[in-house]
Amino acid sequence: MQKLLIPMILGLALLVAACGPSVKVQRVSTDTVADLSGKWNNTDSRLVAEEMIRDVVSRPWLSSFLQEKGRTPVVIVGTMRNLSSEHIEMETFIADISRELINSGAVRFVAARDIRDEVRDERAEQQYFASEETAKQMAQELGADFMLKGAVKTINDQIDRTSAKYYQIDMELIDVETTETVWIGNKEIMKIVERSRFK
Numbered sequence: 001m002q003k004l005l006i007p008m009i010l011g012l013a014l015l016v017a018a019c020g021p022s023v024k025v026q027r028v029s030t031d032t033v034a035d036l037s038g039k040w041n042n043t044d045s046r047l048v049a050e051e052m053i054r055d056v057v058s059r060p061w062l063s064s065f066l067q068e069k070g071r072t073p074v075v076i077v078g079t080m081r082n083l084s085s086e087h088i089e090m091e092t093f094i095a096d097i098s099r100e101l102i103n104s105g106a107v108r109f110v111a112a113r114d115i116r117d118e119v120r121d122e123r124a125e126q127q128y129f130a131s132e133e134t135a136k137q138m139a140q141e142l143g144a145d146f147m148l149k150g151a152v153k154t155i156n157d158q159i160d161r162t163s164a165k166y167y168q169i170d171m172e173l174i175d176v177e178t179t180e181t182v183w184i185g186n187k188e189i190m191k192i193v194e195r196s197r198f199k
Contacts, residue, residue: 037193038191039165040167042092044167044189045089045092045096046096048096048187048189049096049097049100050096050100051187052100052169052187053101053104054100054104056185057107059182061173061182069145072106072107072108073145074107074108074110074144075101075107075108075109075110075144075145075148076109076111076146076147076148076176077094077097077098077112077148078147078174080093080150080151081151083152083153084152084153085154085156086154090152093152097148101148108142110143110144123138124138143176145175146174146175147173147174147176148171148172148173149171149172150169150171151169151170153167153169153170154166155168161195161196161197162192162195163195164191164193165189165190165191165192165193166188167188167189167191168186169186169187169188170185172184172185
């Protein structure tokens with residue numbers, strides 16, 4: 001009986017292992033649209049950033065500033081708020097916006113507040129620990145002319161296994177000195193998600 005029991009246990013263990021979950025990993029281009037859940041994803045972040053920055057640097061405020069000041073405007077990215085009903089990694093979105101602003105070549109760009117604080121700490125330490133020839137001077141920062149702020153909002157609607165996800169992304173460019181809003185941009189995304197009856 002014991003000789004028969006051992007092969008049966010081994011056979012059962014192999015059967016259980018064979019029925020377990022399998023994992024398949026496939027490398028794809030980072031430009032690939034992988035909209036698996038219908039939620040906000042890296043494609044939404046990248047495309048919205050590209051479209052919004054393309055729009056903001058094509059509007060009249062830029063030529064007016066160039067004509068009046070005779071130089072390229074300096075822009076900083078301010079708060080980007082997530083007012084949606086889902087988790088959105090806003091730091092990734094801000095990074096996409098920052099990259100598009102810098103790469104546009106239409107504006108000069110200064111770092112966000114938390115990064116500036118770190119740089120200021122480094123500059124302050126240089127006053128004591130770096131040589132006089134290499135220490136960077138205090139009070140030489142580039143002041144921003146404009147701040148870009150924005151928010152992501154959602155509206156969800158669902159019936160049975162079909163849901164509609166609506167995203168509204170609003171941004172505005174504000175003159176730091178006068179608080180005048182010189183540009184308002186809007187991007188909308190609609191996704192229809194249909195879930196199978198069977199898991």
